[in-house]
Amino acid sequence: MGTSRDLFFLTILLFSSILFVELSSVPDPSFYDYLRESGLPAGIVPKGVTDFSIDVKTGQFTVTLPVPCDAKFENQFHFDYNISGILSDGRIGNLSGVTQKELFLWFAVKGIHVDPESSGLIHFDVGVADKQLSLSLFESPRDCTAAGSKPKTVDLSRSRDLKKQSGDIQSIFGPPRNRWTVSS
Numbered sequence: 564m565g566t567s568r569d570l571f572f573l574t575i576l577l578f579s580s581i582l583f584v585e586l587s588s589v590p591d592p593s594f595y596d597y598l599r600e601s602g603l604p605a606g607i608v609p610k611g612v613t614d615f616s617i618d619v620k621t622g623q624f625t626v627t628l629p630v631p632c633d634a635k636f637e638n639q640f641h642f643d644y645n646i647s648g649i650l651s652d653g654r655i656g657n658l659s660g661v662t663q664k665e666l667f668l669w670f671a672v673k674g675i676h677v678d679p680e681s682s683g684l685i686h687f688d689v690g691v692a693d694k695q696l697s698l699s700l701f702e703s704p705r706d707c708t709a710a711g712s713k714p715k716t717v718d719l720s721r722s723r724d725l726k727k728q729s730g731d732i733q734s735i736f737g738p739p740r741n742r743w744t745v746s747s
Contacts, residue, residue, distance in 0.1 A: 594626055595704060602653040604685070604698060607675055609634045609642055609707035622650040626660075632707035636700045639664040640672075641714050642707060653677045662716050663687055663694065669714035690718055 594615040595605035601622075608626060617624040626646040634640050646660035654676035661672040670689035677698060678684040685701060687694040 594624070597624070597650065601650050602677060603650075603655065603675070604677075604701035604703075606701035606703050606705060607655075607685070608646065608704060610704040611707060617650065624648060624650050628707070630709045633710045634705045634707045636705070637696050638694070641669065641710055648674075653679060662714055663689060664714070665689075665694065669716045671716045671718060 592600075594608065594612050594617070597617055598605050598607065609628065609632060611629055611632075612626050613629050614627040615624060624647060628642055628644055628646070631644050632642050634642065641662045641664070643660035646658070648655045648658035654674065656674045658672055658674050662669045663672050664670075670692070672687050672689055674688035676686050676688075678686065678695075683698045684695045685698045687696065
């Protein structure tokens with residue numbers, strides 16, 4: 564009959580096998596899990612992430628969607644095929660691949676952060692402006708409808724884009740007119 568030593572090693576071997584099976588069946592974290600872990604809502608990226616990579620030391624990430632798409636929150640957002648940035652505690656910096664529509668203009672979203680005072684707000688940095696929306700809008704990932712082409716964006720940090728945009732606005736409404744006429 565086996566000794567207690569043999570029984571001990573058999574128990575350890577059995578326990579190790581069970582632990583290995585349980586650990587190997589745990590799914591890898593999704594990109595949405597990384598967002599939540601960083602204090603951001605999962606819904607800032609739409610449903611359908613097909614692939615992602617993240618450097619957990621630097622926070623540098625790339626997310627791949629099946630197609631460029633649009634999603635409506637309070638405002639309309641456009642997501643490119645690839646989205647990249649740097650993920651840190653409660654924020655994403657150096658963001659590319661996301662644009663937001665305000666009135667009839669599209670703005671590149673350069674960063675996202677959650678208000679640290681628990682005000683329930685999330686901020687979208689579009690250069691010199693900061694758009695605040697309710698955090699509850701982004702609790703879970705939304706469906707995203709395929710988009711035809713990437714919208715033309717305005718970079719508010721570059722005066723050349725501002726001048727061009729004002730020219731575009733003028734072309735929509737026609738040439739400037741003198742509203743006051745003087746009759747003699």
